[in-house]
Amino acid sequence: MNQYDLKGQIAVITGAARGIGYAAAERLLASGAFVAIWDVDRQVAEKAAAMLGNTDRVFAVGVDISVWEQVEQATAETTDKFDGIDILVNNAGIAGPNMPVWEFPIDTWRQIVDIDLNGVFLCCRSVVPVMLRKKTGRIVNVASVAGKEGNPNAAAYSAAKAGVIGLTKSLAKELAHTDIRVNALTPATAETDILKQLSVEQIDYMRSRIPIGRLGTTEENAAMIAFMCSPDCSFTTGAVFDTSGGRCTY
Numbered sequence: 509m510n511q512y513d514l515k516g517q518i519a520v521i522t523g524a525a526r527g528i529g530y531a532a533a534e535r536l537l538a539s540g541a542f543v544a545i546w547d548v549d550r551q552v553a554e555k556a557a558a559m560l561g562n563t564d565r566v567f568a569v570g571v572d573i574s575v576w577e578q579v580e581q582a583t584a585e586t587t588d589k590f591d592g593i594d595i596l597v598n599n600a601g602i603a604g605p606n607m608p609v610w611e612f613p614i615d616t617w618r619q620i621v622d623i624d625l626n627g628v629f630l631c632c633r634s635v636v637p638v639m640l641r642k643k644t645g646r647i648v649n650v651a652s653v654a655g656k657e658g659n660p661n662a663a664a665y666s667a668a669k670a671g672v673i674g675l676t677k678s679l680a681k682e683l684a685h686t687d688i689r690v691n692a693l694t695p696a697t698a699e700t701d702i703l704k705q706l707s708v709e710q711i712d713y714m715r716s717r718i719p720i721g722r723l724g725t726t727e728e729n730a731a732m733i734a735f736m737c738s739p740d741c742s743f744t745t746g747a748v749f750d751t752s753g754g755r756c757t758y
């Protein structure tokens with residue numbers, strides 16, 4: 509596993525109790541960072557922190573990223589524990605059910621946008637002021653190829669992820685005069701628990717769109733995230749990094 513010099517850097521990774529976020533936590537810890545796992549599933553987050561093993565460099569915070577008061581509380585808990593935040597990986601997300609727009613339940617649409625887009629905004633809204641104290645930091649927003657292409661029968665998810673890409677570009681420009689870099693990642697389908705929310709037909713459709721001919725892995729996404737969090741990612745901001753197995757070549 510390649511490592512970057514993240515010694516002493518304090519990272520928040522949302523949704524890191526499992527999947528891509530957990531793999532990113534492993535990577536950042538291996539590079540010397542401190543990691544706060546922010547996840548709505550506190551029990552699994554605590555188990556994940558224990559599995560990661562670095563008890564003095566990792567801790568779990570129970571937080572629903574779509575609720576402002578909880579996000580503010582999580583920021584306060586993290587800065588009390590670790591004294592600052594240098595890296596924010598906005599990774600938590602849900603996929604939601606597969607159905608066409610004209611049948612989509614209104615409440616479910618709102619819930620997906622609330623977590624997948626508004627949650628990213630709330631975490632940036634809360635953490636950027638902490639980063640601005642040192643005028644340095646790295647923000648990675650995990651979007652999706654769905655946000656670039658629009659997956660059929662997943663309009664809420666696709667729209668929210670397109671919104672994350674737009675938010676990334678705006679925030680990057682707002683912070684470009686500092687050393688805070690803001691970039692998005694657009695994975696294609698990767699083998700994680702999120703697939704349990706999808707129909708078999710939807711997963712088959714998404715796999716068929718990947719020229720490399722297989723699903724991505726959590727490690728492949730984590731490797732890209734680690735670079736995006738590193739000091740080496742210094743002259744790139746507002747960009748969209750691809751882990752789509754050739755599906756999106758733009």
Ligand SMILES: NC(=O)c1ccc[n+]([C@@H]2O[C@H](COP(=O)([O-])OP(=O)(O)OC[C@H]3O[C@@H](n4cnc5c(N)ncnc54)[C@H](O)[C@@H]3O)[C@@H](O)[C@H]2O)c1
Nearest residue numbers: 523525527528548572573599600601652697698700701702
């Ligand atoms: N796996 C894929 O195929 C794929 C493809 C493209 C993009 N993504 C994106 O990657 C990110 C990670 O996905 P994953 O596949 O690892 O999913 P996952 O379901 O394995 O993990 C997501 C984590 O987010 C947490 N979470 C959900 N809602 C939350 C909330 N409101 N507040 C805090 N935490 C919450 C869950 O508890 C879970 O631990 C998501 O944003 C997802 O949209 C995944």
